Amino acid sequence: MTTAVHLDPDRLWRHGPGKSAAVAPVRPGPEADSSGGLGLRPALEEDTAPMDAVRAALAELTYPARAAAGSVGDPAAVIGAALRVHRLEPHGEYAFHSSHPSVRAKYPVVVRDRSRGLVFDPWSWRWCADPVGADRHGPRFRLQVRTEHLPRFYGGLRPILGDLEQGVTLRHLATVAGAVGLELVATEGARDGVAFDLVPGSADPAGSADPAGAADPADDAARPGVDAPTWGRILERRSAGRMPRGLPGALLSASRGLRPDESAALAAALGGTVPLPGPPVVGMHTLHRRGDRWHRDDGAPVPAAAMAEVLASHGLPNAPRNGAYLERAEFLAFATADPDAIAAECGTEAVRLALVRAGWLIQGLSYPAAACGRVCRPTRSFDDPAVTSLLGRPRREHVLLAAVIGVSPATGIEVLL
Ligand SMILES: Cc1cc2nc3c(=O)[nH]c(=O)nc-3n(C[C@H](O)[C@H](O)[C@H](O)COP(=O)(O)O)c2cc1C
Incomplete structure (x- = not known):
């Protein structure tokens, strides 16, 4: 069930309670259990072999190439392979992970197969009976935000996080489907969850499935210790x-x-068309570091003091229980917009679509970041005035979603399921 977004500018958009709620240190409680499961009855006829076939195909496919259209058929199997929870981080506060990021690994966005009356459970790797039932009219699939899957302490932020995560999930599905020769066509907006179909792709099979496209596998292979990446890797x-x-x-x-x-x-990942309804009201701005110098996307150097202010504005200061070593980041991306102006000109639905669009754009960085051996963390928790003044943007704009990219020392602690 989606929840209506309430635009309360002081609470939701400005720096303050809304922003810091997302990074407040939380004592592990029931919300720390992300072992999940939708608790629904698996569909009797459901067979996991097609999903395994998609995973096997992804394990062979070189990144960022795409397979010929129709080579891996079943769209439902592609969705299952993309969303499946596949990684256990045994000592993690949130232990179970899919191949796309999610707020505290809660996966509040599920996919419904409307034509079959099923919903995919990423923890049990099954399509299950959907209490909503089947509806053969309109697009086959629909995203559904289950705000109740997000911890209660997020309060009124939950629908906002849900819409951001709709965009993240949609981009992930489009990218994985693109790799196996399918194209995602989104037809309806955020109000009842984005509706979409997966159809045989029309693009050149030799081209890139990832709209980012630019990561060069040959270059990656040439770096010591880095194997030639496949989509599976x-x-x-x-x-x-x-x-x-x-x-x-x-x-x-x-x-x-x-x-x-x-x-x-990374910059290339932020280009390309966004197949979502609604005007392109979200601006993308990037900063990258070479050595100890930060630069804007147009190459202009960034004053060190202003940069330090932006980095220090993210969340809480570094502490053993709050790792935010942002001064070591290498690339930052900010999806910004003026929600008040969008609401005044186009209505609340357009604000929701802007959040979905921001999620879509930021998620595009995940794949080239992984190809470069970097981690990519989506986050909302930057201070809006610090960011807008550094970027030279109007003060009315807000950071809908950002990404922090860098090198992680904490790898190899996961178990693949
Ligand atoms: C919409 C969205 C918002 C997020 N916001 C934050 C944030 O404010 N701070 C943060 O540290 N991580 C944030 N994350 C990252 C998640 O916490 C992270 O994806 C999750 O812990 C799962 O880990 P994994 O992506 O490595 O699987 C966000 C993720 C998403 C999708």
Whole structure:
């Protein structure tokens, strides 16, 4: 069930309670259990073999190429392979992970197969009976935000996080479907969950499935210790970063910053068309570090003091239980918009679509980041005035969603399921 978004500017958009709620240190409670499960009855005739076939195909496919249209058929199997919870981080506060990021690994966005009356359970890897029932009219699939899957302490932020995550989930499905020769066509907006179909792709099979496209596997293969990536490896590797020993937050390693080709691969991920209804009201702005110098996307250097202010504005100060070593980040992306103006001109639904669009755009960075051996953490928790003044944007704009990309020292602690 989707929940209506209530635009309360003071509470939801401005720096303050709304922003800091997302990063407040939380004592592990019931919300720390992300072992999930929708608790629904599996569909009797459901067979997991087609999903395994998609996973096997992804394990063979070189990133970022795409398979010929129709080579891996069943769209429901592709969705299952994309959303399946596949990684256990035994000591993590949120232990179970899919190949796309999710707020505290809660996966509040589920996919309904309307034509068959089924909903996919990412924890049990099954399509289950959907209490909503079947409806053969209109698009076959629909996203559904289950705000109740998000911890209660998020309060009124839950629908906002849900819409951001609709965009993240949709981009992930479009990217994985693109890899196996299908194309995602989204036809309806956020109010009842984005509705879509997966149809045989029309694009050149030799082209890139990932709209980012620019990560060069040959280049990756040439780097010591990095094997030539397949889609399977990219999806396995993808991570928002973490602290060792299950502590919350993300620890980043000191590094020399991005190579030009790596920055270019990440920037390319933010191009391309967004197949969503609604006007393109979300601006994307990036900052990248080379050595200890930060630069804007147009190459202009960023004053060190302003940069330090933006980095320090993210969440809480570094502490053993709050890893936010952002000064070691190598690339930042900000999806910004003026929600008050969008609401005044186009209505509340357009604000929701802007959030979905922001999620879509930021999620595009996940794949080239993994291809470059980096973690990519989506986050809302930057201070809006610090960011807008650094970027030279109007003060009315807000950071709908951002991404922090860098090198993580905490790898190899996961178990693949
Ligand atoms: C819409 C969205 C918002 C997020 N916001 C934050 C945030 O504010 N701070 C943060 O540290 N992580 C944030 N995350 C990252 C998640 O906490 C992370 O994806 C989750 O812990 C799962 O880890 P994994 O991505 O490595 O599987 C966000 C993720 C999503 C999808």
